[in-house]
Amino acid sequence: MAPGYPAGTSRARGEQFERRAEQFLLGQGLCLVARNYQCKLGEIDLVMRTGTTLVFVEVRYRRSNHYGGALASVTATKQQRLRRAALSYLQSQGLNESRQSCRFDLIACDGSHIDWIPNAF
Known part of the structure; x- marks a missing residue:
């Protein structure tokens, strides 16, 4: 259970x-950099690193795959919000998006099933 909720x-x-x-x-070899990065432009659930690449991870859960499931819940609007939050994160760390991979x-978690989609968008 999450503390405070x-x-x-x-x-x-x-x-x-x-x-x-x-x-x-972590079991796949990625390293945790940050959890729940929040800014006025949005939130990033996990920031991970693999090699020299920063990985911005969106975690989506749906009890079932009715209505498209967890994958379908990442709309173009949500993707844009994540991109803006990622740019904010990079700037907050003094990183340049043209030089940082x-x-x-x-x-995507549908019920108890987990799908990992690297480079999803």
Whole structure:
């Protein structure tokens, strides 16, 4: 259970799946850089690193794949918000997006099934 949130809230479930995704990616050899980076432009669930590449990870959970499931929930608007938040993160770290290799990965959790889509958009 996520600290500070009642067990049944969607935020608590979201944090639970973010932790699962983090553990999964650590097992795949990525290194954690930051969790839940927030700025006025949006939020990035996980910032990871593989080699010299920064990986911005969006974790999406849906109880089932009705209505398209977790993958379908990452709309063009959501992708744009993530890109803007990633640029804000890079700037906050003194990094330049033209010199820092980056990618956006998606962890989609439908029920208990996890899909990892590297370089999702």
